[in-house]
Amino acid sequence: xxxxxxISDFAPSSLSHLxxxxxxxxxxxxxxxxxxxxxxxxxxxxxxxPPGLGKSALAQVIAQEMATGFHEVLGQSLNSPAExxxxxxxxxxxDIVFIDECHEMxxxxxxxLYLALDKQKIFVKTGTGTPMGLSIADxxxxxxxxxxxxxxxxxxxxxxxxxxxxxYSDEELAIxxxxxxxxxxxxxxxxxxxxxxxxxxxxxxxxxxxLQSCHRVARSVGDSTITAAHLHRxxxxxxxxxxxxxxxxQKYLRILESGPTxxxxxxxxxSLPSRTVSAVIExxxxxxxxxxxxxxxxxxxxxxxxxxxxxxxxxPV
Numbered sequence: 671x672x673x674x675x676x677i678s679d680f681a682p683s684s685l686s687h688l689x690x691x692x693x694x695x696x697x698x699x700x701x702x703x704x705x706x707x708x709x710x711x712x713x714x715x716x717x718x719x720p721p722g723l724g725k726s727a728l729a730q731v732i733a734q735e736m737a738t739g740f741h742e743v744l745g746q747s748l749n750s751p752a753e754x755x756x757x758x759x760x761x762x763x764x765d766i767v768f769i770d771e772c773h774e775m776x777x778x779x780x781x782x783l784y785l786a787l788d789k790q791k792i793f794v795k796t797g798t799g800t801p802m803g804l805s806i807a808d809x810x811x812x813x814x815x816x817x818x819x820x821x822x823x824x825x826x827x828x829x830x831x832x833x834x835x836x837x838y839s840d841e842e843l844a845i846x847x848x849x850x851x852x853x854x855x856x857x858x859x860x861x862x863x864x865x866x867x868x869x870x871x872x873x874x875x876x877x878x879x880x881l882q883s884c885h886r887v888a889r890s891v892g893d894s895t896i897t898a899a900h901l902h903r904x905x906x907x908x909x910x911x912x913x914x915x916x917x918x919x920q921k922y923l924r925i926l927e928s929g930p931t932x933x934x935x936x937x938x939x940x941s942l943p944s945r946t947v948s949a950v951i952e953x954x955x956x957x958x959x960x961x962x963x964x965x966x967x968x969x970x971x972x973x974x975x976x977x978x979x980x981x982x983x984x985x986p987v
Contacts, residue, residue, distance in 0.1 A: 677882045680853040682731055689849065690842040690874075691724065694833045698728070701831055702735055711764040712736055714787065714828060716821075717814040719835025720953060722875030725814040728833075729768040732812065739765040745774035754779050755792050761809040772813040773820035784825040787811065816949065837872030837957070840864070846874050847881055856885060858896040865901055869914035871954045876914065883908060913958070913978075918942070922951055923960065923971065923979050930968035 682688050685695055685702075698715075705712045712732065717725040726742070733740035739762055748754050748769075761767055769775070775783075786792050791803040813829065815821060838846070844867040851858050862884065870877035883904040884896045893900065904910075909917045918940060925936050937944040942951075952969075955961040960975035971979065 677850065677854070677878045680850060682727055683734055685731060685735060687849075688724070688728065688731065689846045690838045691728075691835060694728070694835060697831060697833055698732065702732070705736070711808060712766075712810045713830035714811045715813070715831040715833055716818065716826060716829035717812065717833045717835065718818045719816065720837070720873070721816055721950075722873040723835040723837070724874055725833075725835065726768070726770055729766065729770075729812045729814065733766040733768075736764065736766065736810075738762075738810075740768065741765060742768045742770065744770050745772045748775055748779055751779070751782065751794075754782060755794060755804075758786055758792050758806045758809075759804065761807050763807045763809070765807065765809045766812060767809050768812040768814070770814045771816070773815045773817050777822060780822045780825045783811070784822070784828050787828050838874060839872070840867040843867035843870055843872070843874060843877045847877055850878060850881065856896065857894055858884075859898065862896055862898055862901050865898065869905070869910060869912070871914045880904065880908075880910070914954075918951055919955060922947070922955065923975065926961065926969055926971045926975070927979065930964065930970040932968060936969060 685699060688695055694717075701713055701715075715732075717728070719725065729742070730740060741757060741761055743757060748757075757767065772780075782792070786806060789803070790808060791805055793801040793803050796802050811829075813821070813825075818826060818832075844863045847863045847866055851863070858881075866877055866880050866884070870880060880901075881896075884900045887900040887903045887907070888894070888896045909920075911920060915923075921940060922936060925931060925939050933944050933948060937947045940947060940951075952961065955975075956963070959972055960978055961969055962972050963969055
C-alpha cells in the first residue's frame, strides 16, 4: 500500500463510515430514508455545535448519499447579493447547498435566503430599479453554526431538522484515529491513539491534526511507525500539555491564579477578542472542571483547576 502524507486525503464517504454522534446520524438516516422513499429532496437542516466535530464532513456525506450536487460556502465569504444569487442560481433540483458558519452571514442575506426558500425565487433589481423574480431549483439547505441564536428566527424556523452535535468520548476519538491511520496506510502503536484521543478535548479535528503532527515528526527522523516518543516531541513543538491544553489555555489558567477575573480583562491580557475567549478557549476548561463562572460573570479556578495548575501547567509536556 502506498502511504499518503495528508490526513485530508481520506474522509468518510457514507453514514456507515461516521463514528460517534449517534443521535445526529439516526436523525439523518430517517430523513434520508423518507426522502428516498418519497422521491423528494432532503429536508432543510440546521447543524449546531462547537467547531471541529464533523459538521462539514456530514454535509458532504449527505450529498453523496443523496447522489446530488454539493455546493459549499462560508457564511462570511458572501460579500454581496450578487454572490448569494449566483450561488442559488447555480444549483439544480435536490442539490445540497451547505453554508458553514452561517451565523457570519449578513442579516440582509439571511433574509434573502429564507425568502428564496419560501418563494423558490430570488429577486434582482433591473435597470429601472424594479425587482424581478428569477426562479431557482428546489434544493436542500444545510446550515452549520456554533451559535444558532445569531441566525434570524425566520431562517431558523425554516430548518425542518436541527442536528445538535456533542463532544466525542476518548474511545470514539481513538476509533476515528484508527480508521484514518488504516486508510492512510500509517503504522502506529495502539497506545499512541489512546494518548492522542485523551489530548484532543473531545474534538476530531484536533485529534487528526495531532496525528498529522506525530506522523510529521516520525518521518522527519526516518521512522515508519508512530510511537509515544513521536507524540511527546509533537506536543513539545506545539506546546500542548498532558490534557491537550495549548499555549492560550495554559496562559488563561495562569491569569486566574491571582483570583477571580472578568472576561474582558482575560481577553485583554491574551490579546484576543472576548467572544473568541468565551467561545473557543473557555468551553473545555469549564467542561473539564478547571474553571467556573460566578453569578457576576467572574472567571475563577476551581479546586481541581488550582491543583492541575500547580502540578502540571508549569511543567513541560
